[in-house]
Amino acid sequence: MKRIQLVHLAHARSGDKGDTANVGIIAYDAAHYPLMVEQLTPERVKEHFGPMVKGDVERFELPNLNALNFLLHGALGGGGTMSLMNDAQGKVFSTGLLRMEVEVPDEVAKAAAGRGRVPADWEPEVGGYV
Amino acid sequence: MSSTDGTVRVASGQGFWGDDLEAPVRQVEQGPIDYLMLDYLAEVTMSIMQKQRSRDPSAGYARDFVELMARIFPTCVEKGVRVVTNAGGVNPVGCAEALVEAGRAAGVAGKARIGLVTGDDLMDRLDDLLAEGHELKNMETGAPLSEIRSQVQSANAYIGATPIVKALGMGADVIVTGRSTDTALTYGPLMHEFGWAPDDWDRIAAGVIAGHINECGAQCTGGNCMVDWWKIPHMAELGFPIVEVSSDGSFVVTKHDGTGGRVTRASVSEQILYEMGDPTEYITPDVIADFTTIQLDEVGPDRVKVHGVKGRHDTEFLKVSIAYAGGWKATGTLTYSWPDAAAKARGAARILRERLDRLGHEFDEVRTELVGWDSTHGALVGPPPADIPEVQLRVGVRSSDREAVERFTREIAPLVLTGPPSVTGFAGGRPRVQEIMAYWPALIRKEAVQPHLVVEVKDV
Numbered sequence: 001m002k003r004i005q006l007v008h009l010a011h012a013r014s015g016d017k018g019d020t021a022n023v024g025i026i027a028y029d030a031a032h033y034p035l036m037v038e039q040l041t042p043e044r045v046k047e048h049f050g051p052m053v054k055g056d057v058e059r060f061e062l063p064n065l066n067a068l069n070f071l072l073h074g075a076l077g078g079g080g081t082m083s084l085m086n087d088a089q090g091k092v093f094s095t096g097l098l099r100m101e102v103e104v105p106d107e108v109a110k111a112a113a114g115r116g117r118v119p120a121d122w123e124p125e126v127g128g129y130v
Numbered sequence: 131m132s133s134t135d136g137t138v139r140v141a142s143g144q145g146f147w148g149d150d151l152e153a154p155v156r157q158v159e160q161g162p163i164d165y166l167m168l169d170y171l172a173e174v175t176m177s178i179m180q181k182q183r184s185r186d187p188s189a190g191y192a193r194d195f196v197e198l199m200a201r202i203f204p205t206c207v208e209k210g211v212r213v214v215t216n217a218g219g220v221n222p223v224g225c226a227e228a229l230v231e232a233g234r235a236a237g238v239a240g241k242a243r244i245g246l247v248t249g250d251d252l253m254d255r256l257d258d259l260l261a262e263g264h265e266l267k268n269m270e271t272g273a274p275l276s277e278i279r280s281q282v283q284s285a286n287a288y289i290g291a292t293p294i295v296k297a298l299g300m301g302a303d304v305i306v307t308g309r310s311t312d313t314a315l316t317y318g319p320l321m322h323e324f325g326w327a328p329d330d331w332d333r334i335a336a337g338v339i340a341g342h343i344n345e346c347g348a349q350c351t352g353g354n355c356m357v358d359w360w361k362i363p364h365m366a367e368l369g370f371p372i373v374e375v376s377s378d379g380s381f382v383v384t385k386h387d388g389t390g391g392r393v394t395r396a397s398v399s400e401q402i403l404y405e406m407g408d409p410t411e412y413i414t415p416d417v418i419a420d421f422t423t424i425q426l427d428e429v430g431p432d433r434v435k436v437h438g439v440k441g442r443h444d445t446e447f448l449k450v451s452i453a454y455a456g457g458w459k460a461t462g463t464l465t466y467s468w469p470d471a472a473a474k475a476r477g478a479a480r481i482l483r484e485r486l487d488r489l490g491h492e493f494d495e496v497r498t499e500l501v502g503w504d505s506t507h508g509a510l511v512g513p514p515p516a517d518i519p520e521v522q523l524r525v526g527v528r529s530s531d532r533e534a535v536e537r538f539t540r541e542i543a544p545l546v547l548t549g550p551p552s553v554t555g556f557a558g559g560r561p562r563v564q565e566i567m568a569y570w571p572a573l574i575r576k577e578a579v580q581p582h583l584v585v586e587v588k589d590v
Contacts, residue, residue, distance in 0.1 A: 011356035011357050011396065011400065012356065012400075013349075013354070013356070013400040013401070013403050013404050015404045015405035015406075016173075016405065017405060017407060018173070018270050018569060018571060019270065020270075022403075022404075022405060022406050022407065024400070024402075024403020024404070024406055026396070026399050026400065026403070028357075048510070049509075049510070050509050050510075051508070051509050052508045052509055052510070060406075060408055060409050060410070061422075062403075062409050062421065062422050063422070064422055064423065064424055064425060064426075065399045065402065065403070065424065065426070067399060067403060069403055069406045069407075069409055071407065077495070077497065078495075078568075079569065080173055080174050080177070080568065080569040081174055081177055081456075081459075081564075081566050081567050081568065081569070082456055082459075082528070082566055082568050082569075084459060084461065084495055084497040084526030084527070084528055085497065085499070085505075085526075086499055086501065086505035086506065086524060087505070087506055089174075092506045092507070094356075095506075095507070096506070096507045096508075096510055099507065099510055116356070118360050119360075122360050
């Protein structure tokens with residue numbers, strides 16, 4: 001078994017509702033959804049974010065999308081226009097969660113290496129990406 | 131049905147107030163659509179519009195919308211594209227008046243009708259509602275509204291599709307509402323076109339999901355998409371979403387041919403999860419949709435089919451968005467260079483804090499972040515490396531005392547000559563003091579709002 005960051009196994013999007021940030025995380029490969037369900041418990045996600053999340057963490061399962069949805073309560077410094085945070089609307093809690101490490105079989109780690117990260121030689125071109 | 135294949139095409143043109151101004155123009159010009167929905171509102175937006183209306187009674191709506199219609203009104207009339215928007219914000223009447231003027235200037239006088247939906251604004255009725263026993267408790271904290279009643283600046287009920295369906299039935303070509311839910315701007319037209327009954331829960335729930343996918347514009351067509359983002363083509367002319375809906379409620383998410391971006395299972399899944407709460411109960415004024423029933427299939431290039439959606443009976447309540455004056459805040463920044471950039475920034479923040487303390491100013495919160503190190507992922511990144519090339523110190527303060535915040539804005543620049551060395555990036559001048567319009571979400575019984583909703587249709 002190997003420990004790898006979630007960024008290689010999943011993609012995510014986050015947003016806000018008042019002082020709560022939500023993070024939806026989606027497995028790239030349906031085969032990896034069960035290990036996310038097993039390892040991304042609300043307790044572990046709460047521990048991962050530490051002082052960034054003042055309240056509880058709730059988790060919901062969406063097996064139809066190979067996805068989990070987390071609600072991080074008390075994460076946005078009061079939320080909305082009250083918050084003094086650079087990320088007052090929780091837009092990048094998504095990538096914050098993708099920093100978390102999970103344990104996977106060696107062959108999964110090998111196949112996932114580099115996934116989710118820009119190739120080192122990439123340069124933007126005129127006309128958009130590509 | 132509007133299209134020859136029996137589907138109705140609802141295109142999304144704006145995902146928020148401040149979105150790509152060219153996107154809605156491309157939506158009406160570059161291919162066939164039946165409806166253009168334009169979502170301008172968010173929790174924060176209503177507060178901003180309220181502030182604008184308090185300074186100028188004719189303001190308080192998305193002026194961008196009126197400028198947009200001045201450009202696209204003739205094309206919409208010619209092609210028969212109907213427009214549905216919540217651009218009215220906290221002043222839908224003012225918005226509709228400006229729209230009539232813009233329409234006449236654009237040469238569509240006598241050729242189009244405008245539908246105006248009002249009655250979502252509860253501000254003038256607030257004391258009566260409280261007296262009648264509607265507590266309007268904060269949904270997050272449980273506190274009664276009476277605690278902040280004197281600070282309330284605006285109160286609007288989130289209204290559903292009923293008035294939109296009614297306006298379309300009365301022949302409106304452009305419908306302006308106040309705080310319509312974002313999703314109703316998409317499923318309202320579908321209910322009108324297909325004649326779905328108000329208790330046809332599964333189909334209306336499917337329409338809600340079409341609306342949820344549409345409501346953030348390009349966030350489902352490759353914008354802000356994490357999956358191989360560096361390979362997404364032609365982002366400079368990103369295509370915004372179009373939902374092609376069948377009468378059974380199933381639909382295909384797509385975009386016009388030749389536009390940039392990418393519609394895939396991944397791009398649509400990300401948007402489905404955006405601002406999601408409990409996925410089994412996505413509550414709207416018209417139905418509760420279950421997002422765990424959604425099935426996605428890639429059925430062609432840039433075409434994702436959505437089907438299988440289940441819904442259930444609506445609740446007895448509407449959500450209310452209340453904005454109240456919540457004090458003052460400001461944010462100031464300075465940039466520190468190597469060596470020991472982070473140490474210098476933290477030292478400067480300490481000095482600033484001590485100066486404000488000595489002046490006797492009190493703050494409800496002072497927050498220090500290092501942009502370039504921890505302002506996005508906070509405690510997840512640990513302490514900065516000693517050799518970090520640079521950081522931007524970002525200090526925010528919040529107080530009920532405007533004087534304190536005002537003084538803070540005058541204490542940033544002096545740090546350049548009176549604090550740690552190798553500092554720059556202060557050319558923008560003093561930070562601006564901002565009034566906080568805080569958000570108070572509440573619930574209200576439907577019968578307290580719905581009889582007050584008014585739909586009017588008038589000629590341009």
